[in-house]
Amino acid sequence: MIVGAGIIxxxxxxxxxxxxxxxVTVLEREVPGAGASGHSFAWANAFGKEPREYHTLNRRSLDMWYRLAHQLDADIGIHYGGEMRWENTPQRATQLRQRIQQIQKWGYPCRLITRDEMLAFEPHLHPGTVAAASFxxxxxxxxxxxFIEVCLQRACEGGAVVHPQTSVTGFVVREGSIVAVKTTDAEFPCEGVxxxxxxxxxxxxxxxxxxIPQQRSPGIVIETTPCAKVLNNVAIIHAPPTDENHQHLHLRQMGDGSLRIGQGTQEGIxxxxxxxxxxxxxxxxxAYLPAxxxxxxxxxxxxxxxxxxxxFPVLGFTEAVQNLYIALMHSGVTLAPLVGEMASLEIADNARVEWFAPYRPERFG
Ligand SMILES: Cc1cc2nc3c(=O)[nH]c(=O)nc-3n(C[C@H](O)[C@H](O)[C@H](O)COP(=O)(O)OP(=O)(O)OC[C@H]3O[C@@H](n4cnc5c(N)ncnc54)[C@H](O)[C@@H]3O)c2cc1C
Structure with a gap:
């Protein structure tokens, strides 16, 4: 029994x-994708992820997107092309160069590029001052x-059942295991949750x-009406603040031409x-893309x-209830391919994936 039909x-x-x-039964209190997944900037990356172990987890998952896309063999709304960013002050340019140096050491495929290379990638861009840029x-x-629609479709073809508008309200626990899930509609007997x-x-x-404690982390990604295709090669751009009263902005374009734009970092409130x-x-x-x-x-x-x-992610069975598996995380868009596959090894084969060792639920006591 899976509670929640977001990307994870x-x-x-x-x-x-x-x-x-x-x-497999999926219970979703609204409709698939109604939670964070539907509000996400959805940039799959390991660019700013620290420490190295967490960077590597994200990097592995990023690479797994390519295999998963091949496996699903459908339009999953994946946009390839990489991320391009630039900085317009000497101080932030130094920070960008240092970051690139660091993650190149970790084997991340990124590099510094010139203003001319930027414009060759994206001729519509008016970047202003470029103190440093990377790709x-x-x-x-x-x-x-x-992506969620295709995954659920494939799951249903494999025998899964999805119940939208079905809110989980509790569990029936016997001898340390959940034997049924209570919902607003009915009780669903189960072997694990x-x-x-x-x-x-x-x-x-x-x-x-x-x-499983959490912080409150609200964020906004705005949408626009569709416009002409403006990013010819790269999938995502990160642009510097237009002035000191504003934050960086990030932008991507969807298949229908609409844009998604956010500001600050992927964790910013x-x-x-x-x-x-x-x-x-x-x-x-x-101002950066007059087109x-x-x-x-x-x-x-x-x-x-x-x-x-x-x-950091919370992944694994709980000590309190042996057949309750937690899959909670920020960067879930980046991590979905890895978590989907590795959590299945833990659930179906009773394996314990060592990559998840730092992220077990019991670290919170
Ligand atoms: C503004 C913003 C920007 C982000 N940017 C990025 C980014 O660039 N890159 C990145 O990798 N990640 C990003 N994230 C994070 C990423 O979107 C999330 O980590 C990911 O979507 C989590 O997916 P999920 O399936 O775990 O959760 P959700 O998508 O929230 O899905 C959980 C589902 O559970 C359902 N549910 C809840 N309670 C019940 C119940 N009682 N019964 C039944 N169903 C229930 C909800 O309705 C929901 O559909 C961003 C998030 C936000 C909000």
Missing amino acids: GAAIAYHLSRRNGIA SEADIHIETDR VLASGVQTTELAAFAHAH NRDDSQHHADALLARAK IGDAEAIPTPVGYRPMPLDG
Whole structure:
């Protein structure tokens, strides 16, 4: 039984449904993708991930996106092309050069590029001052709704059943194991439960006396109306602040031509879902990409990141209840291929994947 049909629940459902003898049921209180996955900037990368062990986990998963896309052999909304960024002050340029040097040492395929190379990649760009620029070749972005739909479709072809609009309200626990899941509709008997319920994981785990603390981490990624194709080669751009009162901005373009734009970092706190904020963010993007002049901002509601208290994933069976598996994380878009496949090894084969050792639920006591 999988609780939650976000990118993580969908990836686990897909992998488990490929196993003989495992009956997969997915319970989703709204519709698939309604949680953080639908509000995400969805940049799969290991660029800023620290420490090295966590960088490597993300890097492995990023590389696994290419195999998963091949395996699913459908339009999963994956956009290849890498990430390009630049800085416009000497101080931030130094930081960028240092970061590139560091992650090159870790084997990350990224490099410094010149202004001319930037413009050769993206001729529509008006970057202004370029004090340093870089290109991270392997980075991609994903249209999460497409990916979730394909995973669930494939899972259903393998015998899985998905119940939307079905909210889990508790568990029936006997002799240390969950034997049934209580929902607003009915009680579902089960052999095991995977909590892939995003921010609600803490509350649901508490029903089984498991302590999975989270921080509150609101963020905003605005949408725009469709516009002409503006990124010819790269999948994602990170642009420097237009002035010292603003943050960096990041931008990607979807298959239908609409844009997704965020500001600050992928972990930055932002609760301003007003039209004013959306218009101002788009205006800053237009300064760099005048070719998106026709796009109009559509304000989107705040998205809440699943964010474990220490910022790192929580993966594995709980000590409190032996057949309760937790799959909670930020960077779930990056990590979905790896978590989907490795969690399935732990659940279906009773393996203990060593890569997950630093991320076990019991670290919270
Ligand atoms: C603004 C923002 C920007 C981000 N940018 C990036 C990025 O660039 N790169 C990256 O890798 N990650 C990014 N993330 C993080 C990433 O989106 C998440 O880590 C990922 O989407 C988590 O997926 P999930 O399936 O675990 O959770 P969710 O997508 O939240 O799915 C959980 C599901 O569980 C359901 N659910 C909850 N409670 C119940 C219940 N009681 N019963 C039944 N169902 C229930 C919810 O409705 C939801 O559909 C970003 C997140 C946000 C919000």
